[in-house]
Amino acid sequence: MGSITLDHVTKSFGAVTIIPDISLDIRDGEFVVFVGPSGCGKSTLLRLIAGLEDVSGGKIMIDGADVTNAHPAQRKLSMVFQSYALYPHMSVRGNIAFPLKMEGASKEKIDEAVGNAAAILNLTDYLDRKPRQLSGGQRQRVAIGRAIVRQPKAFLFDEPLSNLDAALRVAMRLEISELHKKLGTTMIYVTHDQVEAMTMADKIVVLNAGRIEQYGTPLELYSKPANRFVAGFIGSPKMNFIEGAEAARFGAHAIGVRPEHFTVSQEAGSWKGVVGVAEHLGSDTFLYVKSESGDQLTVRTSGEIPVRSGETVHLTPMDGRVYRFDAQGHAIAG
Amino acid sequence: MATAQTQTAARLMMAPAVVLLLGWMLIPLSLTLWFSFQRYNLLMPGQEFFTGFDNYRYFLSHPNFWSALANTLILVGGVLTITIIGGTLLALLLDQPIFGQGIVRLLVIAPFFVMPTVSALVWKNMLMHPVNGLFSWIARVFVVQPIDWFAQAPMFSIIVIVAWQWLPFATLIILTALQSLDEEQKEAAGMDGAGPFPLFFYIILPHLARAITVVILIQTIFLLSIFAEILVTTNGGPGVATTNLTFLIYMQSLLQFDVGLASAGGIVAVILANIVAIFLLRIVGKNLEA
Numbered sequence: 001m002g003s004i005t006l007d008h009v010t011k012s013f014g015a016v017t018i019i020p021d022i023s024l025d026i027r028d029g030e031f032v033v034f035v036g037p038s039g040c041g042k043s044t045l046l047r048l049i050a051g052l053e054d055v056s057g058g059k060i061m062i063d064g065a066d067v068t069n070a071h072p073a074q075r076k077l078s079m080v081f082q083s084y085a086l087y088p089h090m091s092v093r094g095n096i097a098f099p100l101k102m103e104g105a106s107k108e109k110i111d112e113a114v115g116n117a118a119a120i121l122n123l124t125d126y127l128d129r130k131p132r133q134l135s136g137g138q139r140q141r142v143a144i145g146r147a148i149v150r151q152p153k154a155f156l157f158d159e160p161l162s163n164l165d166a167a168l169r170v171a172m173r174l175e176i177s178e179l180h181k182k183l184g185t186t187m188i189y190v191t192h193d194q195v196e197a198m199t200m201a202d203k204i205v206v207l208n209a210g211r212i213e214q215y216g217t218p219l220e221l222y223s224k225p226a227n228r229f230v231a232g233f234i235g236s237p238k239m240n241f242i243e244g245a246e247a248a249r250f251g252a253h254a255i256g257v258r259p260e261h262f263t264v265s266q267e268a269g270s271w272k273g274v275v276g277v278a279e280h281l282g283s284d285t286f287l288y289v290k291s292e293s294g295d296q297l298t299v300r301t302s303g304e305i306p307v308r309s310g311e312t313v314h315l316t317p318m319d320g321r322v323y324r325f326d327a328q329g330h331a332i333a334g
Numbered sequence: 335m336a337t338a339q340t341q342t343a344a345r346l347m348m349a350p351a352v353v354l355l356l357g358w359m360l361i362p363l364s365l366t367l368w369f370s371f372q373r374y375n376l377l378m379p380g381q382e383f384f385t386g387f388d389n390y391r392y393f394l395s396h397p398n399f400w401s402a403l404a405n406t407l408i409l410v411g412g413v414l415t416i417t418i419i420g421g422t423l424l425a426l427l428l429d430q431p432i433f434g435q436g437i438v439r440l441l442v443i444a445p446f447f448v449m450p451t452v453s454a455l456v457w458k459n460m461l462m463h464p465v466n467g468l469f470s471w472i473a474r475v476f477v478v479q480p481i482d483w484f485a486q487a488p489m490f491s492i493i494v495i496v497a498w499q500w501l502p503f504a505t506l507i508i509l510t511a512l513q514s515l516d517e518e519q520k521e522a523a524g525m526d527g528a529g530p531f532p533l534f535f536y537i538i539l540p541h542l543a544r545a546i547t548v549v550i551l552i553q554t555i556f557l558l559s560i561f562a563e564i565l566v567t568t569n570g571g572p573g574v575a576t577t578n579l580t581f582l583i584y585m586q587s588l589l590q591f592d593v594g595l596a597s598a599g600g601i602v603a604v605i606l607a608n609i610v611a612i613f614l615l616r617i618v619g620k621n622l623e624a
Contacts, residue, residue: 052521073527085522089540098536102527146526 002063002153002186003028004049009058011044011210018044019210021058026154026188026203031180034190035197035233036207042190043158045207049188050079050156062153073102078147079156082163084139086131086146092118093127096145103150117145120182137168144179154186161196173200194234198222206230228329231256237286239323240297246271252324252332259286259300261321264307269314273297278309289313363604369597376591389598398574398582403606405489406578410557410610412493413500417553418546420497421504426534428505429512446502450562457495458484458567488568488575495563500556504549511545512538547618554614558607579603 004026011019018041026032034042047053049060051072060068067075078099086095096117100110118124121141131139140160147155157176161169177200180187191197197204198218206213206221206229214226218234225231231239239256247255263269264287273291280303287299287307299315307313324332373385393399428439445453461468462483470480483491515538523537561580564570570577570585577585583603587596 050525052524072521072525077525079522079525081518081522083516083518085516085518087519087523087537087540089543090536098523098528099526102532146522150526 004154004186004188005059005061005064006045006049007059007061009045009048009060010056011041011048011053012056017210019048022210022212023058024205024212024215026186029184029186031177031187031189031200031202032205033197033201033203034188034205034207035192035194036213037233038192040207041210042192042207044210046079046156046158046188046190050077051075052079076150076153077156078150078152078154079158080140080143080147080160082159084131084143084160084163086139086142088131091128091130092123092134092142092145095131095142096123096149099146099150113149114145117148120148120179121145136164137172140164140172141175144176148179148183152185154188157187157189159190159192161191162193169196176200195236198234204234206233208233224331225323226331228254228256228325228331231323231325231331237298237300240295241325242293242295242297244293246293246295247324250322250324253327254325254329256323256325257297257317257321259298261318262297262299262301263316263318264299264301264305265314265316266307266312267314269316271297271315273313273315275307275309275311275313278307287313289315291315366597366600369593370601372594372597374592374594374597376593385594389594390602393586393595393598393602396582398577401574402577402579402582405574405576406558406580406606408489409493409496409560409578410554412489413497413557414550414553416493416497417500417504418549420501421508421549422542422546424501424505425509425512426538428509442505443502445499446506448499450499451566453499454495454563454566457491457498462491484568485572488572492560492563492567492576495567496557496560499563500553503553507545507549508542511542515541550618551611551614554610555607558603558610579606 004024006022006024009019009022010017022045034045036042044053048055051067051070051074055068058068059066062075062077087098090098093114096114097110100113105113114127115124118127121144123138123141123145126134126138126142131142134142143160160176161172164172173196176187176189180200189196189200201218203216204218204221205215208229213233214221214230216224221230221234225234228241232241235258237259239258241254241256243254247253271291271293273289276288276290276296278288279286283303285301285303285305285307287301289297289299291297297315299313326332370389371384371386372382373388374382424442428435428442432438448456459466464470464480464482464485467480467483469483473480481487519537519541520533523533528536559580560578561584564576564578564581565584568576570581579599580603583596583599586592586599
């Protein structure tokens with residue numbers, strides 16, 4: 001019970017237009033990630049859906065009902081904020097119970113719901129602590145708990161993991177994914193981290209300057225990027241772009257090859273280059289190669305390749321893994 | 335940097351300030367303490383002698399002592415109530431984006447810059463005067479018998495005057511606290527379904543608790559020794575209706591020239607202030623812990 005439809009939504013603050021025109025369909029139960037560089041309007045879009053900002057134009061529908069002018073609480077959505085926005089003077093129990101208390105639920109119902117949420121999130125031992133006595137990950141879980149108890153139509157996450165350290169981020173990422181499997185509720189998740197987007201999403205919305213660049217499953221975005229922006233944004237390390245004469249040979253303004261789509265040889269290949277830096281990670285080796293045509297190429301290859309800095313290598317792109325783009329940056333099919 | 339040398343140097347550097355502060359506080363306090371045990375009347379020079387606790391006995395059994403004590407507490411309590419409630423409401427109002435915000439804030443703060451005697455005189459002669467005052471004029475416009483404020487409701491009038499002076503202070507501190515409230519917390523509460531009143535009582539008020547505590551503590555210290563407003567308006571009257579401890583001590587020392595008795599009163603006031611402070615810290619001080 002939580003399909004969300006945006007119909008030609010626009011948003012401007014005074015003379016500054018953040019979102020020129022966005023239409024989007026999110027189906028019930030989907031995990032959708034909004035991803036994009038900072039300032040691309042992804043958080044604004046989330047706040048528009050939440051009702052924390054008024055739209056300048058267009059319509060927002062939840063389960064087919066027009067909620068464009070509805071108060072945030074009436075939309076039956078829950079939000080997890082970047083700062084968690086826990087109520088510092090309330091215990092964990094008080095925080096999680098707050099939405100139900102505002103609904104006027106009975107004491108027994110609140111206790112039961114809080115107990116359930118705490119059990120799901122491993123917070124049972126911390127119910128009587130104050131937020132300041134909790135670690136970052138625990139606070140995050142309290143914020144999620146507060147979102148769960150309302151049994152919302154959809155969860156909205158606004159960069160929820162950006163305040164956590166790397167190890168915890170990976171763990172929380174898994175927990176949120178598992179939570180989605182368990183609850184089956186629609187989730188919209190905003191992040192600037194494409195790894196988070198790729199690992200968690202059913203579908204990804206890539207945003208740039210307030211426009212949707214592409215909307216699709218993670219693998220669609222990886223294997224069939226609609227344009228140069230998406231191609232460069234999705235995948236790590238970034239895709240290599242080559243312009244000029246080399247690109248013209250492929251009949252394109254620019255070509256792109258992902259670092260993992262090169263075959264490296266020390267004898268022969270399409271492009272010759274000198275290794276600047278070689279990073280041996282064990283599982284992988286990253287080579288930063290300066291090609292003869294002057295392009296800086298990143299290459300990802302298997303761990304055991306015995307190539308060192310200063311040596312000459314030959315690179316060949318794998319068949320069908322060369323992406324071609326026209327002068328406007330659009331992908332050329334085929 | 336906490337070597338022995340730097341510690342010694344730090345102590346030397348601080349010494350002048352500490353000595354000055356100690357002298358400033360301790361000398362008057364010990365002199366008062368000394369006088370409070372002396373039979374010392376300015377009308378009978380050269381006849382001072384040690385009397386033990388006689389001054390305290392006389393002061394505590396003074397017919398006006400208990401009423402002065404009650405007046406002091408009523409004054410403090412009344413002003414605190416008005417300034418805290420009024421200050422919170424004003425702060426909420428000033429936190430809204432309104433036209434001419436800067437000017438409005440300046441106007442709200444202005445009474446704090448007016449000295450106590452002046453503001454009391456303004457209230458006495460321009461506002462509360464039974465013949466020429468603004469309030470009596472308003473009363474006559476509505477054909478109502480004007481109230482002679484200082485005769486009919488003397489303590490209330492004093493409370494209003496003092497509250498008017500301290501309202502800006504309370505407003506300012508509470509407004510600052512209000513502006514430090516995380517916007518996302520308010521948004522989260524909004525999404526959780528909290529309307530304006532639950533938002534105020536569950537989120538905003540607990541956030542303001544610490545600021546309100548500070549306001550209560552600081553104001554109490556100053557309000558226990560209110561004097562100028564009483565002197566220029568009611569002179570402690572009618573009868574002893576507005577005589578607080580400070581004013582009672584003033585009458586003993588400067589109207590009856592009994593320095594010993596007044597000093598004993600001063601010490602009693604100091605002890606009272608400490609008792610109030612201890613109670614306040616017990617009740618509201620826990621808000622100050624992080």
